[in-house]
Amino acid sequence: MNMTFGMRDENRALLDRVKTMIRDDIMPLADEYAEEIAKGDRWQFTERQTEILEGLKSKAKEQGLWNFWLTDSAAGFGLTTVEYAYFAEEMGKTPLGAEVFNCSAPDTGNMEVLERYGSARMKETWLKPLLDGQIRSAYLMTEPAVASSDATNISMSCVRDGDDYVLNGEKWWSSGAGDPRCKVYITMVKTGSDDMPKHQQHSMIVVPAGTPGIEILRAMEVYGHDDAPHGHMHIRFTDVRVPAENLILGEGRGFEISQGRLGPGRIHHCMRAIGQAEAALEQMCRRALNREAFGKKLAQLGANYDIMAECRMEIEMARLLCLKAAWYMDQGDARAAAPWISQIKVVAPRTALKVIDEAVQMFGGQGVSQDTKLAQTWTHVRTLRLADGPDAVHRRQIARAELKKYTQEKM
Ligand SMILES: Cc1cc2nc3c(=O)[nH]c(=O)nc-3n(C[C@H](O)[C@H](O)[C@H](O)COP(=O)(O)OP(=O)(O)OC[C@H]3O[C@@H](n4cnc5c(N)ncnc54)[C@H](O)[C@@H]3O)c2cc1C
Numbered sequence: 001m002n003m004t005f006g007m008r009d010e011n012r013a014l015l016d017r018v019k020t021m022i023r024d025d026i027m028p029l030a031d032e033y034a035e036e037i038a039k040g041d042r043w044q045f046t047e048r049q050t051e052i053l054e055g056l057k058s059k060a061k062e063q064g065l066w067n068f069w070l071t072d073s074a075a076g077f078g079l080t081t082v083e084y085a086y087f088a089e090e091m092g093k094t095p096l097g098a099e100v101f102n103c104s105a106p107d108t109g110n111m112e113v114l115e116r117y118g119s120a121r122m123k124e125t126w127l128k129p130l131l132d133g134q135i136r137s138a139y140l141m142t143e144p145a146v147a148s149s150d151a152t153n154i155s156m157s158c159v160r161d162g163d164d165y166v167l168n169g170e171k172w173w174s175s176g177a178g179d180p181r182c183k184v185y186i187t188m189v190k191t192g193s194d195d196m197p198k199h200q201q202h203s204m205i206v207v208p209a210g211t212p213g214i215e216i217l218r219a220m221e222v223y224g225h226d227d228a229p230h231g232h233m234h235i236r237f238t239d240v241r242v243p244a245e246n247l248i249l250g251e252g253r254g255f256e257i258s259q260g261r262l263g264p265g266r267i268h269h270c271m272r273a274i275g276q277a278e279a280a281l282e283q284m285c286r287r288a289l290n291r292e293a294f295g296k297k298l299a300q301l302g303a304n305y306d307i308m309a310e311c312r313m314e315i316e317m318a319r320l321l322c323l324k325a326a327w328y329m330d331q332g333d334a335r336a337a338a339p340w341i342s343q344i345k346v347v348a349p350r351t352a353l354k355v356i357d358e359a360v361q362m363f364g365g366q367g368v369s370q371d372t373k374l375a376q377t378w379t380h381v382r383t384l385r386l387a388d389g390p391d392a393v394h395r396r397q398i399a400r401a402e403l404k405k406y407t408q409e410k411m
Helices: 009-037 047-062 081-091 107-117 120-131 254-290 304-330 334-362 364-368 374-383 391-407
Strands: 136-140 157-161 164-175 182-190 202-208 214-219 232-243
Touching: 009 047, 009 081, 081 254, 081 304, 107 120, 107 136, 107 182, 107 202, 107 254, 120 136, 120 182, 136 164, 157 182, 164 182, 164 202, 182 254, 202 232, 202 254, 254 304, 254 334, 254 374, 304 334, 334 364, 334 374, 334 391, 364 374
Parallel strands: 136 182
Antiparallel strands: 157 164, 164 232, 182 202, 214 232
16 A cells, blocks of 8 residues: 555546556657667657657646646646655656656746746747746856855846847856757846845746747766766857847746745656655665675665665655645645645755665665666756755755844843
């Protein structure tokens, strides 16, 4: 029996259908899909790659298994964040999982922004094709020249000129901007002057990919991997003109929007990381039972029982914390949820990294090779200790929330 507390009965059946599709349709094609990426120009899709991906997406869509992440919207299933956690965990178990159900980063966060804060025109032009899975998007905040974990440092200039804004500056680590299907960037820019309140100097603007003046300089590598065709791109903007109506909500509202965006996005990453940890523990156990050394199964050697038990306990603790953070999000008070999201944002990648590393060890040399997905998964999860806020920044938030309890005490 699987624990699914917080899940309504009707959604249990839906989760089972997602699990079945992942097991029967997606996982069997994962290796072939990865091999296709390696062929020819890795930044373009081969015919077969498109066939696999679009075939799976159509199948998911036909079955109504689509856009689960839209938790509180009429367009989605109306899942709670707690319920969505169980779905995201399953999708995290295979690299294609999230995209097949149109639930992948950074699109979900960007769609959330457009849905909550976008104008009718933005919704028609960008949200609709994103919800349909026809295009993809990127979120451009981080900049090479400034410490971007403090987003008040963001410095890309955005100056009003007639009916346009003109953007200048550089962004990097723009995940997904390498994908030829990426048609739009949600971009954090500086519209205000230094003498304005710190959190009112920035804005978010919708920039169509391919606008004149945009140059993709290079793909940033993660431990030597460029993550093609998704990519984490380094992009230069030189006098990029964007219609003024592309500014979301108005000047100075960037932080308000980014808070709305990053909460759900962060927790989705954590949910998938727990799925990745589960998948690694399963591989570790199967390997430990199927291989022998010194006359015994690997499971029976050395401290391997303890290692597997520790991994199981840590995953369970991380999952419960994730569900607690999700529950806080469902209460509708983003401020109260924030320290819980920060806690899981530190704990989930740390747990997943530990479990994946132990699985690598159980596989011996094969564990670090291309013959399992473990090495690739480890490098991906390692980046989560930086992306969407480095650990230290989240620990700072957790400690501040903790101390506030006592500094606000009446003496
Ligand atoms: C694979 C990957 C994908 C990414 N995708 C995106 C994306 O799609 N869009 C996007 O905009 N960005 C993206 N990022 C960027 C990511 O969000 C930033 O790297 C992150 O916010 C940190 O900013 P920085 O790199 O400028 O580090 P810095 O701000 O320079 O921080 C460096 C280090 O300083 C230390 N530090 C910072 N603040 C504190 C503190 N308060 N206390 C103690 N120590 C501190 C931490 O150790 C931190 O890691 C991605 C990054 C990676 C690696």
